Amino acid sequence: MMPKHCSLGVLIHLFLTGVAESQPVHKPQKPRNVQFQSQNFHNILHWQPGSACPDNSSVYFVQYKIYGRYGWKNKEDCWGIQELSCDLTNETSDLQELYYGRVSTAWSGKLSDWSISPRFMPLWETKIDPPMVNITRINGSLLVILQAPNFPLRDQSGISVENYYQLKYRIFIINSLLEKEQKVYEGAQRVIEITTLTPRSSFCVVAETYQPMLDRQSHRSRKRCVGIL
Amino acid sequence: MAVLQKSMRSWLMGNLVAGGLLLMILMMHQGTALPISSHCSINESEFSSYITNRTFILAAQASLADNNTDVRLIVDHLFHGVNMTERCYLMKQVLNFTLEEVLLPQSDRSLPYMNEVVGFLKNLRNKLSLCHIEDDDQHIQENVQHLKDTVKMLGENGEIKVIGELNLLLLFLRTACV
Numbered sequence: 042m043m044p045k046h047c048s049l050g051v052l053i054h055l056f057l058t059g060v061a062e063s064q065p066v067h068k069p070q071k072p073r074n075v076q077f078q079s080q081n082f083h084n085i086l087h088w089q090p091g092s093a094c095p096d097n098s099s100v101y102f103v104q105y106k107i108y109g110r111y112g113w114k115n116k117e118d119c120w121g122i123q124e125l126s127c128d129l130t131n132e133t134s135d136l137q138e139l140y141y142g143r144v145s146t147a148w149s150g151k152l153s154d155w156s157i158s159p160r161f162m163p164l165w166e167t168k169i170d171p172p173m174v175n176i177t178r179i180n181g182s183l184l185v186i187l188q189a190p191n192f193p194l195r196d197q198s199g200i201s202v203e204n205y206y207q208l209k210y211r212i213f214i215i216n217s218l219l220e221k222e223q224k225v226y227e228g229a230q231r232v233i234e235i236t237t238l239t240p241r242s243s244f245c246v247v248a249e250t251y252q253p254m255l256d257r258q259s260h261r262s263r264k265r266c267v268g269i270l
Numbered sequence: 271m272a273v274l275q276k277s278m279r280s281w282l283m284g285n286l287v288a289g290g291l292l293l294m295i296l297m298m299h300q301g302t303a304l305p306i307s308s309h310c311s312i313n314e315s316e317f318s319s320y321i322t323n324r325t326f327i328l329a330a331q332a333s334l335a336d337n338n339t340d341v342r343l344i345v346d347h348l349f350h351g352v353n354m355t356e357r358c359y360l361m362k363q364v365l366n367f368t369l370e371e372v373l374l375p376q377s378d379r380s381l382p383y384m385n386e387v388v389g390f391l392k393n394l395r396n397k398l399s400l401c402h403i404e405d406d407d408q409h410i411q412e413n414v415q416h417l418k419d420t421v422k423m424l425g426e427n428g429e430i431k432v433i434g435e436l437n438l439l440l441l442f443l444r445t446a447c448v
Contacts, residue, residue: 106339108339109340109342109345111340139342141339157339160333160336160339160434162437165326165437254441254444255322256319256322257319
């Protein structure tokens, strides 16, 4: 059914636009909806085929550039690929910069026009996960151990991922009896001791990742609960 | 602090006209005299998540209409040769230019949250109205002039570029002034 619809669509399109257009009719349509999707600064360029009836033999070519600089660069790993996405994490890792990606497709030896993404600001557009939370009870206090979300960069010489990505964590304590929530920590450390706890009560701990620059926070982590002797 | 107050007093004595103006501004602030060192700063709470979001959405919308990917206006190079302590003053110049030359003439443009963001930036302008530096500001004016010239050179596209970079303006203001 599908190919028939497609052929009919092409025929109608040709009829409406006029076959005698200067553009050759077999020039491939450029890809659509080219845009970055970003999770924890893993920045992936996505797109859709330009034609409503994509050909299995369509291949795509990806380029990228820094906003404010001249010239596009080829992304070698995504040059002549059949996938509808391309990982540009390494090429877009500078948080001070904004980026563009663009995609072209080829069909029977002819290149389409380039289809360009919106301006991409990793710092703003990435969705950050909460940290993983583990807690340990030590006498009357609580040791909270956070595990950073899965970022492309690990801690490097002298700089932590939290400092690099300009992130902080917030820890909240929920008193199960009073159902009262209290922020007990905001900072970039991953191991935090919480001492001001009421004895003989039980607590739950949740955490979130916070971007002070944008005043924006992640979802909450899973709750961890413990009783205090 | 005492030195600052002393220099402020002598400055007032020496400049009756300017002093009178300052007093009027202070009276407009209902008599709450600000220490001179705080003039070039903005409270972090001004950058609420609400207005930050609005500004970024507006900038993203405007940037879709900016097809010049080769030129960026708000760049680190603005701070070239400018001390940390003078950066907020520099951003004040950029903010005033943005408001007066671009946003106020363009405020009828139907972009989302334009009025809210313009109101927010006007408020920041007021907060920085007394911000000044003691030293010669020629190097700062040169950096700002480069930005102004680029906007003028780009014509109408320069104005849409300015709006498309309001997110950067906000981030730079925050970095320089908080």
